Amino acid sequence: MESPLLHLALVGTPNSGKTSLFNALTGSRQKVANYPGVTVERKEGAFVTPQGRQVSLVDLPGTYSLRGRSPDEEITRDFVLGRATGEVLPHLVLCVADSTNLRLTIRLLLELKSTGRPLALVLNMFDIAKRRGVTVDVESLSQALGVPVVTSIAVRKGGTDDLLQLTDQLLSHAATSTADRANTWRPLTVPELRATQREADRIIAATVSLPERPDTWTARIDSIALHPVGGLFILLAILFIMFQGVFAWAQPLMQLLSAAFDALGQLVHDQLPEGLLQSFLQNGVISGVGSVIVFLPQIIIIFLFILLLEDFGYMARAAFLMDRIMGGAGLHGRAFIPLLSSFACAIPGIMATRVIDNRRDRLTTILIAPLMTCSARIPVYTLIISAFIPPTKVWGLVNLQGLVMFGLYAAGIVSALLVSFLVKFFLMRDYQPAPFMLELPDYKLPRLRSIAIGVYTRAKMFLQRAGTTIFAMMVLIWFLASFPQPPAAATEPAINYSLAAMIGQAIAPLLSPVGFNWQIAVALVPGMAAREVAVAALGTVYAIEGGKEAAEQIGQVLASKWSLATALALLAWYIFAPQCASTLAVIRRETGSWKWMAVTFVYMFALAYAAAFATYHIAVAMGAG
Amino acid sequence: MSEICDTRPPLPLGLARRGYTGTIQHLTAEGTSSSLPDVELESRLIELGFVEGARVEILHEGIVGRDPIAVRVDNITVAVRRREAMAVIVA
Numbered sequence: 001m002e003s004p005l006l007h008l009a010l011v012g013t014p015n016s017g018k019t020s021l022f023n024a025l026t027g028s029r030q031k032v033a034n035y036p037g038v039t040v041e042r043k044e045g046a047f048v049t050p051q052g053r054q055v056s057l058v059d060l061p062g063t064y065s066l067r068g069r070s071p072d073e074e075i076t077r078d079f080v081l082g083r084a085t086g087e088v089l090p091h092l093v094l095c096v097a098d099s100t101n102l103r104l105t106i107r108l109l110l111e112l113k114s115t116g117r118p119l120a121l122v123l124n125m126f127d128i129a130k131r132r133g134v135t136v137d138v139e140s141l142s143q144a145l146g147v148p149v150v151t152s153i154a155v156r157k158g159g160t161d162d163l164l165q166l167t168d169q170l171l172s173h174a175a176t177s178t179a180d181r182a183n184t185w186r187p188l189t190v191p192e193l194r195a196t197q198r199e200a201d202r203i204i205a206a207t208v209s210l211p212e213r214p215d216t217w218t219a220r221i222d223s224i225a226l227h228p229v230g231g232l233f234i235l236l237a238i239l240f241i242m243f244q245g246v247f248a249w250a251q252p253l254m255q256l257l258s259a260a261f262d263a264l265g266q267l268v269h270d271q272l273p274e275g276l277l278q279s280f281l282q283n284g285v286i287s288g289v290g291s292v293i294v295f296l297p298q299i300i301i302i303f304l305f306i307l308l309l310e311d312f313g314y315m316a317r318a319a320f321l322m323d324r325i326m327g328g329a330g331l332h333g334r335a336f337i338p339l340l341s342s343f344a345c346a347i348p349g350i351m352a353t354r355v356i357d358n359r360r361d362r363l364t365t366i367l368i369a370p371l372m373t374c375s376a377r378i379p380v381y382t383l384i385i386s387a388f389i390p391p392t393k394v395w396g397l398v399n400l401q402g403l404v405m406f407g408l409y410a411a412g413i414v415s416a417l418l419v420s421f422l423v424k425f426f427l428m429r430d431y432q433p434a435p436f437m438l439e440l441p442d443y444k445l446p447r448l449r450s451i452a453i454g455v456y457t458r459a460k461m462f463l464q465r466a467g468t469t470i471f472a473m474m475v476l477i478w479f480l481a482s483f484p485q486p487p488a489a490a491t492e493p494a495i496n497y498s499l500a501a502m503i504g505q506a507i508a509p510l511l512s513p514v515g516f517n518w519q520i521a522v523a524l525v526p527g528m529a530a531r532e533v534a535v536a537a538l539g540t541v542y543a544i545e546g547g548k549e550a551a552e553q554i555g556q557v558l559a560s561k562w563s564l565a566t567a568l569a570l571l572a573w574y575i576f577a578p579q580c581a582s583t584l585a586v587i588r589r590e591t592g593s594w595k596w597m598a599v600t601f602v603y604m605f606a607l608a609y610a611a612a613f614a615t616y617h618i619a620v621a622m623g624a625g
Numbered sequence: 626m627s628e629i630c631d632t633r634p635p636l637p638l639g640l641a642r643r644g645y646t647g648t649i650q651h652l653t654a655e656g657t658s659s660s661l662p663d664v665e666l667e668s669r670l671i672e673l674g675f676v677e678g679a680r681v682e683i684l685h686e687g688i689v690g691r692d693p694i695a696v697r698v699d700n701i702t703v704a705v706r707r708r709e710a711m712a713v714i715v716a
Contacts, residue, residue, distance in 0.1 A: 062670040069665070101701050103674055165691060193671045210700055218702075219684075226695060228688035324689035333693070358660075365679070435659055435709045436693055437669055440702040454707045 005054050006171055007088050009079060011112065012096035013104050014062035015313070015441035017124040020450040021154040022059040022098055025163075030454055039349070042075075051168045058090070058351060064104055066111055067187055072354055074304070080115050081183060092170055093117045094163075099129035099136065099151070102208060106200035111143060111188065116181035118170060119147045122163055126151040126443065133211035139209040155249050155447040218313075218442040222311055231321050238314075243307045246298050246375070253297035261290030284478030287539060288412075289471050298375050299462050300455055302344040307454045310337075311446040316438050318387035322388070323436050329417040330424030332361040333436045339365065339416070342372035346583045348458070349374075350590055358434030364423050366590060367600055370583050371416035371576065373409045376531040381408055388567040404571075411575050415607065477537050481522075500541065514573065514609060515566040515616035531580050567620035572615035577608030638681060638696065639711035646682040647715040649675060657711040666712055673705075674698040675713050 012018040023030075026045025043059040060079055061072035068074035069087030075084065095112055097105035102123075109121055124127070124135060135162060142149040150166045180549035188196065225231050265286040272278040283392050309315050315337050323333025331339075334356045342349030349369045356362040373381075382405075389401050480500040487497070504518035511521050519541050527534030558567070588597040635650050639657075651671055653661035661669070675681075675698055684702065685695035693706045 065668075067668065069669075102700065103701065104672065107672070188668075190667050191669070193668055194676060197671055197674075197676045222685065222695070222702075226685040228686065232688065316704070320685075320687065320693060320695060323693050323704075323706070324687050327687070435661055435666070435669075436704065436706045437673060438704045439673065440695055440704050442702075464635060 002391075005056055006092070007054055007090045008413060009090040009093050009168070010057065010096055011060045011076060011080065011093055012062060013098075013439075015316075016062065016098045016099075016105060017097045017154055018059060018062060020311075020447050021122065021124055021152065022057065022542065023161070023450040023453045024154040026057055028456060030453070030457060041354075042282070049168045049171070051165055053168060053171055053173075055167070055171075063108070065108060065188070065193075066115075066185060070354070071214040080112065080117060081185065081562060092167065093119050094167075095119060095124050096122045096124050098441075099123040099126045100132055100134055100162075102136075102204055103197075103200060106145070106204060107197050107425045109147070110196045111185070111608045113145075113147065114183070114185040116183040116185075118173075120170060121145065121147055121149045123149060123151045124154055125444070127153045127156065127159075135209045137207045141203065142206060144203045155449065163560065179345060222317070222440075225317055226320065229481055231317070233318050234323055235318055238309070242302070245301045247576045248266060250297040250301055254294050257294045258290070258298065261286055261294070265290070279482065280475075280478060282473055284482075287468075287473070287536070289474060293463070295375055295379065296459060296462065298378065300459055301343060302375065303455050303458045304451070306341055306344070307451045308446050311444070311451060313441045313443045316440050316483055320440065321434075329420045330364060331417075331420055332356055332358065332365070332434055332588050334438070335361065335365040338369060338374055342369040342374060343460075345374050345376065346370045346372065346580075347586050350583070350586050353590065354527075356434075361434050363591060363596065364420050367423060367596070367603075368420050369536060370587075370600065370604065371412050371419065373412045373575070374531070375443035376580065377408075377574050379535040381405060381571065383555060384558070384567050384571055387559045388562075388564055408571060408575060408580055415575065419603070474536060477541075481541055496507055513616075514612035515563070515569040515575075515620075516612075517562070517566070518559075520566075520570060525582075531574070564624040568619050568624070569612040573612040575608070576611055578606040633716050635714050635716040637711040638683075638694075638713040639707040639709070641683055641715065643683050644689070645692075645715075646680070649677055649679045649681060649683045650714045650716050651677055651712050652712055654712045654713060657708065659709050659711075659712070667707060670709070670712060673703050674701055675703075680711070681715055 010018050010022055022043065022045060025047050027047075029047070030043060030045040041061075045057050046057070047057065049055060060076040061077045063073040065073075066077040066080065068077040078084040079087055080090070080093060091117075093112060095105065095109045096151060097109075105121075109119070112119055121142075123138070126136075129136070136151075138149050138151060148166055148170065150162050152163045152371050181541070225234055265282045268281045268286060269278060272281065293425045306315075309318070318340075319333040319336045322336040326333060326335060335353070338352040338356070340349075341352050346369045349372065350366050353362045353365045355370070385401050385404050389404050392400050394403055417424050477500070480503065481498050483499060484497060500522045501518065504522035507525075508516070508518040508521045511524075516524075519538065522541055523534045523537040525537075527537065539554050539557070542554055542561075584597050584601060587600055589595060591597070633647070638647075638649075639647075641647070652667050652675065654661075654666040654670075657666065659666050679699050680697075682697040683694050684697050687693050691707070693704050694710060695702055695704050696710070
């Protein structure tokens with residue numbers, strides 16, 4: 001029997017373990033997209049119940065109520081009420097609760113009841129609750145609430161069996177019952193809110209017994225992690241380890257990948273006859289796409305850290321520690337997480353600003369997120385630093401190359417804070433700081449399977465980007481650098497006759513005041529598509545100009561062709577710009593206006609030009625020209 | 626709860642120091658300098674568990690101006706700024 005597709009929705013407060021339950025139910029069968037017209041992430045997955053029902057499950061954004069005070073929360077409300085455009089009314093709503101912390105979820109559940117949707121309460125993390133001495137009389141809780149209640153342990157094998165069984169039961173009922181209960185939901189007034197919270201507390205008092213002492217581990221860890229001074233040191237140490245991981249641990253894997261792509265290119269070179277096809281595959285496709293895919297280990301490591309910290313419960317603490325410090329620069333404590341993510345890539349960072357519900361705070365964060373040194377700049381920095389900065393020791397212990405790298409990161413952060421301060425001062429003078437109200441969840445051991453799924457989803461997104469946008473750009477660059485072909489009697493390198501050279505020379509006068517030659521100009525144009533492409537483009541430009549040896553030793557080639565001043569100016573340029581096109585597109589989408597996209601582009605371009613100009617001329621004056 | 630506790634004068638949670646324990650008497654968003662409208666501030670506080678009768682304890686303070694504060698509200702921990710905590714009257 002072919003059964004119709006049934007729709008389920010997961011609703012719950014933030015930190016209820018909704019996402020790990022979602023991951024446990026659907027595994028890697030997930031689709032991440034956006035809701036139409038808004039930029040809220042829509043996570044959908046599929047699973048089959050024990051009785052063979054096909055189920056589509058949507059993980060709705062976490063919320064404490066249906067009032068809808070942010071775009072995320074509006075989606076949850078509209079979805080449950082069947083008002084969301086292009087969505088079907090869910091056949092069953094699963095309200096997910098952290099079993100150790102039922103108060104806020106039970107209140108939400110009482111509110112959900114008024115929507116008339118078939119509803120069930122899932123007591124998630126039931127194992128942790130048990131271990132902490134929380135006992136729940138599931139039967140009477142279900143009676144008191146008037147909805148089915150089931151326990152689950154999302155992270156354990158078989159931990160969702162009861163839930164799946166109940167789902168089957170409820171769905172068979174939902175499919176046969178024709179009369180839906182009426183939707184009587186409306187926004188609650190303050191007295192009503194208070195009344196539902198009292199009702200929730202009354203039900204909990206009657207059916208749940210809590211341990212005398214709060215979780216001692218959380219209290220113990222917090223006494224250090226939230227210590228005004230010690231906590232900041234720990235935060236710094238965590239950031240340090242994170243960057244150490246991104247730079248040092250990723251290296252062997254990156255070298256491996258890079259060697260693999262070189263070998264592949266060589267294989268193609270040997271197998272194919274000399275000519276356009278060989279050049280296209282080796283220089284255009286393999287070395288181009290390869291130079292970007294090499295960053296996969298770094299992307300994986302940074303997301304691994306971010307997801308681990310989030311799952312552990314530390315991210316909310318980091319926001320707590322940073323709130324007032326960032327407040328000095330006009331930033332909200334919640335901006336810390338998006339800005340931290342921006343070190344991986346500004347795109348997830350900008351998308352993560354949705355946790356900031358005040359529009360102005362969010363806008364400021366979006367404007368400065370691209371100033372955080374994203375991983376796409378790493379190849380540019382690494383290339384130039386290794387070519388121009390000697391690996392000597394400074395003060396006997398610090399590597400000069402590492403010091404320059406650190407300086408570039410610091411310059412990005414400092415300028416971000418400055419820009420934020422200026423935005424607040426000039427554009428939002430009448431601005432009142434938005435409140436910082438955040439639950440600090442109990443610490444929990446990270447769920448490895450759930451994290452693995454999260455990292456996998458993001459790695460897939462990165463590879464898709466490399467496979468589409470970046471691949472297309474590399475083909476374009478190769479084409480520009482290869483055509484028109486040089487005349488038969490050419491004496492100069494082939495690339496000097498190409499379209500790329502023409503474009504580069506056309507914009508070179510604009511860039512010569514900052515010390516850039518036309519090859520850099522050529523590389524900067526595709527660098528707009530994605531910053532890391534600039535390196536690949538330089539590689540392509542010089543590879544085609546100088547043959548295979550140059551491609552292998554691009555650093556040495558650069559060192560022989562550029563002055564130190566030019567190299568430093570390019571580093572300064574890259575702290576600020578050029579913006580990659582996908583970041584601009586995300587800013588346009590997230591702010592819903594072309595204006596802010598234009599503002600970001602112009603201010604970053606201006607900063608980049610000014611910084612490169614100053615760097616170049618100071619360096620020349622000091623004799624590095 | 627001891628007699629002394631019961632006769633303590635009420636004060637806004639926003640003025641209490643680390644280590645303070647007490648019980649929520651009522652919420653008054655009026656007159657706080659929060660950027661939220663009164664009704665919104667009160668709603669959000671209730672949604673985070675700040676209701677009359679809840680036991681509160683200030684667990685941690687931030688480094689700058691002892692702000693924000695981490696408050697134990699019954700059995701959950703919530704971070705708020707002192708500005709918003711002024712709406713919570715405790716004793």
